[in-house]
Amino acid sequence: MRRARWLPLLLLLLAACDGWGASDPPPAPAEPPEGAIPQGHAARRAALAPPGPPVDAALLAEGAEAWRVFCAACHGPGGAGDGVVRRHGHPPIPPVPRDAGRAMAALAANLAGAHPVEGRMDPRQRWAAARFMERLPP
Numbered sequence: 001m002r003r004a005r006w007l008p009l010l011l012l013l014l015a016a017c018d019g020w021g022a023s024d025p026p027p028a029p030a031e032p033p034e035g036a037i038p039q040g041h042a043a044r045r046a047a048l049a050p051p052g053p054p055v056d057a058a059l060l061a062e063g064a065e066a067w068r069v070f071c072a073a074c075h076g077p078g079g080a081g082d083g084v085v086r087r088h089g090h091p092p093i094p095p096v097p098r099d100a101g102r103a104m105a106a107l108a109a110n111l112a113g114a115h116p117v118e119g120r121m122d123p124r125q126r127w128a129a130a131r132f133m134e135r136l137p138p
Contacts, residue, residue, distance in 0.1 A: 035122050047123035055131050059124075063132025066125045070117045071096075071133075079136045096133050103130035 053059055076082040079096035086093060097103045121129070 035124055044123075048126060052127035052130070053124060059128050059131055060135070062125065063128035063130070066121065066129040067132050070121055070125075071129060074116070079133055096136070098136065098138065099134050103133040 071079075072083055074081075074083045074085050074090070074093050075096050076086075079098075081093035081095045083093065097106055
C-alpha cells in the first residue's frame with residue numbers, strides 16, 4: 001500500500017528530470033592518447049608501412065619488452081618457436097623471420113586475424129618487436 005503512495009511522486013520527479021542538460025553543449029572530444037592511430041584499415045596500414053620509427057636504444061628496449069610480454073611465451077626467447085606453450089602441448093609454432101621487413105610483414109599479417117595478441121600491440125610496439133626480432137641471434 002505504501003508503494004502506491006510514492007509512485008505518483010516518483011513519476012513526477014522523473015518527468016521533471018527529463019531533459020536536464022539538453023541545452024548544454026556537448027563535451028569537447030578528448031585528445032587521443034599518445035601512440036593512438038585513427039581507426040580504419042587505411043590508417044592502420046599506413047602506420048605499419050615501412051620504414052617505421054627510427055631505430056634507437058629506446059625502440060630496441062621497447063621491442064625487448066614487447067617481445068617478452070607478447071611473443072616469447074609462444075615463439076621462445078630466441079624466436080625458434082620453442083616457447084613455453086610448446087612444452088604444454090601447443091601445436092608447432094613457426095620461427096620468426098630475422099629481417100625487419102619480413103618480421104614486420106609477419107607481424108602485420110599475423111596480428112590482423114586470429115593471432116592471440118591481435119589488437120594488443122599498437123604500431124610502434126609492432127615495429128619495436130620487429131626491430132628486436134631482427135637482432136635475435138640465429
